[in-house]
Amino acid sequence: xxxxxxxxxxxxxxxxxxxxxxxxxxxxxxxxxxxxxxxxxxxxxxxxxxxxxxxxxxxxxxxxxxxxxxxxxxxxxxxxxxxxxxxxxxxxxxxxxxxxxxxxxxxxxxxxx
Amino acid sequence: xxxxxxxxxxxxxxxxxxxxxxxxxxxxxxxxxxxxxxxxxxxxxxxxxxxxxxxxxxxxxxxxxxxxxxxxxxxxxxxxxxxxxxxxxxxxxxxxxxxxxxxxxxxxxxxxx
Numbered sequence: 001x002x003x004x005x006x007x008x009x010x011x012x013x014x015x016x017x018x019x020x021x022x023x024x025x026x027x028x029x030x031x032x033x034x035x036x037x038x039x040x041x042x043x044x045x046x047x048x049x050x051x052x053x054x055x056x057x058x059x060x061x062x063x064x065x066x067x068x069x070x071x072x073x074x075x076x077x078x079x080x081x082x083x084x085x086x087x088x089x090x091x092x093x094x095x096x097x098x099x100x101x102x103x104x105x106x107x108x109x110x111x112x113x
Numbered sequence: 114x115x116x117x118x119x120x121x122x123x124x125x126x127x128x129x130x131x132x133x134x135x136x137x138x139x140x141x142x143x144x145x146x147x148x149x150x151x152x153x154x155x156x157x158x159x160x161x162x163x164x165x166x167x168x169x170x171x172x173x174x175x176x177x178x179x180x181x182x183x184x185x186x187x188x189x190x191x192x193x194x195x196x197x198x199x200x201x202x203x204x205x206x207x208x209x210x211x212x213x214x215x216x217x218x219x220x221x222x223x224x225x226x
Binding site for chain 2: 045103
């Protein structure tokens with residue numbers, strides 16, 4: 001059974017550019033969540049999608065957005081990149097029901113220069 | 114609202130000795146609790162989860178955790194540390210529908226030979 005796949009693994013962008021990250025969940029999982037991990041802030045929740053609808057959102061500016069497709073694959077977009085957006089972005093999928101843990105992908109390492 | 118506090122940012126043990134990683138939680142209702150492990154430059158892997166069944170939960174790689182409602186704790190233990198256990202460990206609490214997962218700040222486990 002394939003795990004959660006995130007692409008690309010590494011990305012270097014320039015300030016002001018925009019970036020799109022992709023996440024393919026485990027087959028059958030309808031919930032996809034995104035997290036930002038930095039040394040200073042730790043793991044911070046960005047948003048969660050369930051059946052193509054954003055079900056929950058963290059405390060990030062509107063430059064961070066996402067969407068989920070009918071096959072449960074999800075994309076995350078960051079516009080007008082800032083240096084502080086450099087981080088490991090983790091995607092996690094789940095059945096989306098209480099008590100079912102998340103399976104995480106290996107992440108996308110974004111560096112903004 | 115719910116939250117978790119990992120009481121130690123860094124724990125160092127010798128190989129073959131017991132491991133104790135401490136986690137206290139706060140939740141306004143019966144929570145689901147998880148422990149995840151993250152090895153360097155990798156995504157997060159689920160170690161174990163508590164979902165109101167048995168209070169002593171056994172996970173992978175010899176880890177286990179005990180849910181103590183009276184102490185609002187969910188400490189992670191392992192009888193004998195192995196070098197491969199060196200990693201960052203995260204305690205997580207989630208609420209209804211898994212759409213509000215809160216991560217602790219993490220505990221870095223170092224295992225000395």
